[in-house]
Amino acid sequence: MIKVSGLRKVYGSVVALDGVDLHVRKGEIFGVLGQSGAGKSTLLRCVNLLERPTAGAVTVDGRELTALGEGELRRARQGIGMIHQHFALLSSRTVAGNVAFPLEIMGMPRDRRAKRVVELLELVGLTGKAKAYPAQLSGGQKQRVGIARALAGEPSVLLSDEATSALDPGTTQSILALLKRLNRELGLTILLITHEMDVIKAVCDSAAIMSDGRIEEAGPIPELLARPGSRLTQELFPLPPAEPGSVTITFTGTYTGRADEPVVSQVVRKFDVDVNILGGALEDVAGVSAGRLRVRLTGEESGAALGYLRDRGLLVEVASR
Structure with a gap:
């Protein structure tokens, strides 16, 4: 579903990504683990081309995004949802307004938009919160709004940028359980980045470890566990x-x-x-x-x-x- 080949991203004299190869299978939850500065967030932003790589190719659901023009790229991005560490909600809009925002941009008619928002809020467990504003929500509820918004365009791929690192342990577990359920029920392919090994243990089918802009090891977790000298096993x-x-x-x-x-x-x-x-x-x-x-x-x-x-x-x- 996601194929990254020879990805390189340079900011001036700083090499953020240095020849990254990554393959994410359809329908799996793939976790990228690494400390701050490892290049995880840059990798994620290159997958949907919010950051255009200096070199290399990104293919999502069979389409090479790095070869598309701006108009085609905007349409392709509708199949890729993204959730953020600090929620990125619009404070002046209600919960329903935040979830509806991408649908407005897509030009969906008002009646269909309203119906879709109701479906999404029910899906993420926020029925009854449609008229609330972000300031009235807990951290976990804000992240559920972010997830609902990311799912508005019915994406096949969901990108998660440290989605649980700003949450307490109990709320983190509930959000991870929600992502696992969405993966199972919707067939979503989820690529998440994290610095927390507990996230990898809780929900991921496959994992990669990043350091200094490179992938140190990657693959299905059972295979990594059975690999002599595996760093993932040592950290688990x-x-x-x-x-x-x-x-x-x-x-x-x-x-x-x-x-x-x-x-x-x-x-x-x-x-x-x-x-x-x-x-x-x-x-x-x-x-x-x-x-x-x-x-x-x-x-x-x-x-x-x-x-x-x-x-x-x-x-x-x-x-x-």
């Missing part, structure tokens, strides 16, 4: 520095057992080894129970025990001595 499940000879076991979707299965006890009984647990964590990520466990194995059958774990579909990494 932070552990103390690996000591020489220690073993890190990663539970992913390729594991043939259950994530809560007592696999360590099985290894102890089967191979008569001693296992010293140094640290670990277990989470639900992208609908998969996953986690990391760092241990030290001692005993004559330690090598066989590690082979057994690998045969079960676990990622086993031994720190070099």
Whole structure:
């Protein structure tokens, strides 16, 4: 649905994007994770060409936006909705007026506009708030107005620019649940940027990690979890520095057992080894129970025990001595 190829964006002497490639599949929620200054917001604004890239190509839903003229680009943008970190609502307009604004620009007749606004407010859980003004709303309600406005033109793609970073944890969870529901019910492809790992864990099917204007790694989350040395896995499940000879076991979707299965006890009984647990964590990520466990194995059958774990579909990494 979204394909970014060789994207480069330069502001004077500052290289904000440096050869970015990104592929987002139709109907998935794709999260781009990175710290401030990594280039995330620039990437997002290049996807709908609010920022025109210095070089590279952007294709959305089969159309190469970077090759379109201004008139064609305006029409193509109607299929791309965007929600903002600080809501970007018009304070002089009511909730209904804010949601109707893009429909007015599109030239939709007043009666159809009014009907569409009612549908959208019901969709985002704001029935009864049509006549309220932004100043009368909570942060979560403001973001729901922003989401309704972004959906007004029935887009196939939704871009989210740190949509939850200005919200408290409880409100963040409700907004993420709303995005997940919209993704499922409307078939929306959602590209979101965030600096919060909890957002990636809660809703994303795929993810990318950005740093210094480049993508460090990207792909479906279960694949990243199963990749040796994955930075995403390390940040999802932070552990103390690996000591020489220690073993890190990663539970992913390729594991043939259950994530809560007592696999360590099985290894102890089967191979008569001693296992010293140094640290670990277990989470639900992208609908998969996953986690990391760092241990030290001692005993004559330690090598066989590690082979057994690998045969079960676990990622086993031994720190070099």
